[in-house]
Amino acid sequence: MATPAPAFVGAPAASVSATALGRSCSWSPPPRHGLWGGAHSLRGTPVPAAMSSGRAAAAAAAAAAAAAAAAGAGPPAIAFPLRMAAATGAAAGAAAPVNTDASARQTLERALSGLALKKRITLLGSTGSIGTQTLDIVAACPDAFSIVGLAAGGNVDLLVEQAVLFRPAIVAIRDASKYGALRAALTDAGVTCEVVAGEEGVVAVAAYGDADVVVTGIVGVAGLQPTLAAIRAGKDIALANKETLIAGGPVVLPLLKEHGVTMTPADSEHSAIFQCLQGAPADSLSKVILTASGGAFRDWNAADLEKVQLSDALKHPNWSMGAKITIDSATMMNKGLEVIEAHYLFGAAYDDIDIVVHPQSIVHSMVEMADTSVIAQLGWPDMRLPLLYAIAWPARVSMPYERLDLVKVGALTFRAPDHAKYPCIELAYAAGRLGGSATAVINAANEAAVELFRQDKVHYLAIPKLIEATLDAHRSDWLANPSLDDIVALDSYARTVVNGFVDAGRYLK
Numbered sequence: 001m002a003t004p005a006p007a008f009v010g011a012p013a014a015s016v017s018a019t020a021l022g023r024s025c026s027w028s029p030p031p032r033h034g035l036w037g038g039a040h041s042l043r044g045t046p047v048p049a050a051m052s053s054g055r056a057a058a059a060a061a062a063a064a065a066a067a068a069a070a071a072g073a074g075p076p077a078i079a080f081p082l083r084m085a086a087a088t089g090a091a092a093g094a095a096a097p098v099n100t101d102a103s104a105r106q107t108l109e110r111a112l113s114g115l116a117l118k119k120r121i122t123l124l125g126s127t128g129s130i131g132t133q134t135l136d137i138v139a140a141c142p143d144a145f146s147i148v149g150l151a152a153g154g155n156v157d158l159l160v161e162q163a164v165l166f167r168p169a170i171v172a173i174r175d176a177s178k179y180g181a182l183r184a185a186l187t188d189a190g191v192t193c194e195v196v197a198g199e200e201g202v203v204a205v206a207a208y209g210d211a212d213v214v215v216t217g218i219v220g221v222a223g224l225q226p227t228l229a230a231i232r233a234g235k236d237i238a239l240a241n242k243e244t245l246i247a248g249g250p251v252v253l254p255l256l257k258e259h260g261v262t263m264t265p266a267d268s269e270h271s272a273i274f275q276c277l278q279g280a281p282a283d284s285l286s287k288v289i290l291t292a293s294g295g296a297f298r299d300w301n302a303a304d305l306e307k308v309q310l311s312d313a314l315k316h317p318n319w320s321m322g323a324k325i326t327i328d329s330a331t332m333m334n335k336g337l338e339v340i341e342a343h344y345l346f347g348a349a350y351d352d353i354d355i356v357v358h359p360q361s362i363v364h365s366m367v368e369m370a371d372t373s374v375i376a377q378l379g380w381p382d383m384r385l386p387l388l389y390a391i392a393w394p395a396r397v398s399m400p401y402e403r404l405d406l407v408k409v410g411a412l413t414f415r416a417p418d419h420a421k422y423p424c425i426e427l428a429y430a431a432g433r434l435g436g437s438a439t440a441v442i443n444a445a446n447e448a449a450v451e452l453f454r455q456d457k458v459h460y461l462a463i464p465k466l467i468e469a470t471l472d473a474h475r476s477d478w479l480a481n482p483s484l485d486d487i488v489a490l491d492s493y494a495r496t497v498v499n500g501f502v503d504a505g506r507y508l509k
């Protein structure tokens, strides 16, 4: 049942017949929380209504928190009152095109124009798990999809291989020290395209040329600025990089509106919800039900988590993915982040977003409608399907994927998540309910803690403790309506705080 490792297709496969929306393409195998009435801190003490904003305040707070950590003080062990409602109210609408009259009209218009489906794609993070699987789709459907730009972190060899096959107009490498090697290798391979480097280079690729849609496959908050650049350039967004929305939701949503840009979810759970909501009238959504595999440790006793090694956390039971998201699945922070992602994508209140553990990862998520009907989307655990829908929406592209065989699957089982074993879930709900800058801080704290775990500097069990302590430290500079500058500053603040704790020898386990 495990998905095959993301295979980079050696050559664009021959295409098959293409008919209207049913285009055929070839394929290479491949807790309930009470309402929070006012502005309260994470501990229930008041948060000043208007916080000093911006880099200076965040930097000062970071320095103070790091100094406190180094002095052994740190925030006191937190008795996290996880029963908070959003101080900021619901997200300003929904990022995904669902549940409004206008979006219903847009869906219909796109469905009709999908008769001539031809999408020009720019792919950020082309050398990763999402990136290579997106290119599998493009290779399988060269008459429906083409590549305008590719951006990678540092993998020159694979980027060159991709440029040879997909002939982009522009490529970027984030690691600027590899610019010369990339240029030379492209010239040797006979590829003539623009070559750019560094963060500015990745941003330039995101906004470049006549691409219709940008697939965001960069890992982490590093995807935020390129995604914002793509939105400002009027590109539709196929969102895989969930950290962008979790950290940047307060600035991403208004920007999508301002530029009339469509954001379609590629994360498998959110793709499922998005698919279930197609054609649903406004206000008909009652509940979002996110399914979770349970991650690498779903069958471990809580007491055995003391023995976790990095290699254990990297063994996802069902999905083949990059290292960071695989570890997030093991802590179940991935599900917590997906709760926040669902809030921003679909405008669902946190009380209306549930998690259910589903070890088979066949039901990718569900929605409950106002009339109590529950609608689910099913498929094998293979990211190519949600990625395809994110770039082709609302078209349905005919693919020779293995058909789902429920008899072969046998049983579909469901159980409640174990909140004591996976404290990250509650932390994510708490940060989501707090809203404003808290989601940027929990995202950054998680990225920093996971990175320290990958470097063997902290134990697996330290991850939620570091996140909780960092959220607590953020009490004094929480912002209801952070600007982009605030989000950038608080992202680095949270990383400084996490590293300050560890440097001071705290929360190692």
Ligand SMILES: NC(=O)C1=CN([C@@H]2O[C@H](COP(=O)(O)OP(=O)(O)OC[C@H]3O[C@@H](n4cnc5c(N)ncnc54)[C@H](OP(=O)(O)O)[C@@H]3O)[C@@H](O)[C@H]2O)C=CC1
Pocket: 124, 125, 126, 127, 128, 129, 130, 131, 151, 152, 153, 154, 155, 156, 174, 202, 216, 217, 218, 219, 220, 222, 240, 241, 242, 243, 266, 267, 268, 319, 320, 321, 322, 323, 324, 325, 383
């Ligand atoms: N993998 C999956 O199945 C799923 C992933 N996602 C989300 O998609 C995103 C990507 O995940 P995944 O593909 O697994 O991650 P990977 O680690 O496999 O790939 C990450 C990609 O981002 C590139 N990259 C890393 N840092 C930077 C940077 N600073 N600037 C530009 N490019 C960078 C890497 O380049 P290089 O390798 O060249 O260094 C690589 O191409 C994550 O946000 C994840 O949560 C969501 C659902 C499923």
Ligand SMILES: CC(=O)[C@@H](O)[C@H](O)COP(=O)(O)O
Pocket: 266, 267, 268, 269, 291, 292, 293, 294, 295, 319, 328, 329, 330, 334, 335, 383
């Ligand atoms: C493939 C995908 O979209 C991931 O989000 C995956 O679902 C993670 O699995 P977990 O349910 O273990 O977090």
